[in-house]
């Protein structure tokens with residue numbers, strides 16, 4: 001990032017931070033505002049808007065990817081990520097080079113950015129990009145993917161984001177000591193406890209990937225013996241949702257999957273964690289909710305179920321909104337509407353063993369269907385099929401989101 005504009009962004013961010021802090025009475029304990037979570041998040045946003053957008057002259061992005069042997073899972077996911085603006089612009093401008101957090105070369109990031117450059121080059125010399133170099137570097141980093149068999153797109157996405165994050169982590173040299181000792185935050189309110197956990201996370205893991213994709217899940221436990229409530233908070237980069245069997249109306253909506261995901265679940269003694277008050281395992285109920293909403297929410301419709309002997313695939317049609325998906329009801333109490341718009345879909349057609357991945361992505365001129373090397377425009381009413389597997393939503397009302 002060029003010196004002058006960097007300073008501007010930082011000072012405007014700091015000023016905005018201070019205003020928000022004084023208005024909301026947050027952060028009493030930190031004098032150094034640049035260390036706060038609020039500051040980091042705002043910087044993430046400001047860097048995208050101020051620094052990156054204006055410097056780019058882009059082509060259409062409507063370029064396919066060669067299938068180099070069962071690589072449709074990779075092609076579909078890379079297209080979805082290529083349409084994730086905050087990530088695309090960061091890659092095209094090679095912003096990670098200027099950030100220089102780690103001394104090690106960001107090999108995978110370089111190769112990934114090279115693929116995106118092929119897509120978005122304004123001269124559009126290529127009609128197809130070959131992902132071989134990127135894939136080779138990825139497989140070196142993640143040997144799990146070294147076979148030639150079909151791989152799961154969702155798994156690939158998780159591994160890819162994780163590896164990219166590691167390379168561009170802004171805290172590369174903070175020692176990881178495994179799991180933290182259990183901390184007791186009982187004197188805090190839930191939101192303060194959650195904020196403390198999030199801050200702890202950012203102290204070790206903080207990158208553009210985190211700015212965009214990371215959120216926080218809350219799991220609340222209620223002991224049925226002593227009625228004690230407790231919460232645990234986990235960072236997530238995607239929501240993996242169960243698909244209900246057909247409902248009475250015959251149609252399953254994304255909302256039904258979310259309801260099932262966040263529905264109270266009874267845990268018997270064997271499967272429940274220790275109750276802090278009873279000091280033993282007891283029957284309890286567990287509920288999941290979203291404590292902190294990410295900029296981009298990746299929703300995985302979990303179509304594959306592994307039983308003892310086999311994997312089966314659900315082909316239930318799940319309808320999902322293209323705009324204004326409201327996740328507010330799955331967030332903290334009284335958080336109001338939290339709206340998201342769809343911009344990419346990764347589809348899976350076929351069976352467990354014989355399947356094919358494709359993608360539908362939105363750009364400034366509409367939706368396109370990406371099937372390996374072929375790219376064709378597609379209309380909105382063709383987007384919803386029973387093949388939808390991973391949905392990418394971008395937050396649309398993110399400016400009004402600083403909660404106490």
Ligand SMILES: [Zn+2]
Nearest residue numbers: 223226275278
């Ligand atoms: Zn108890």
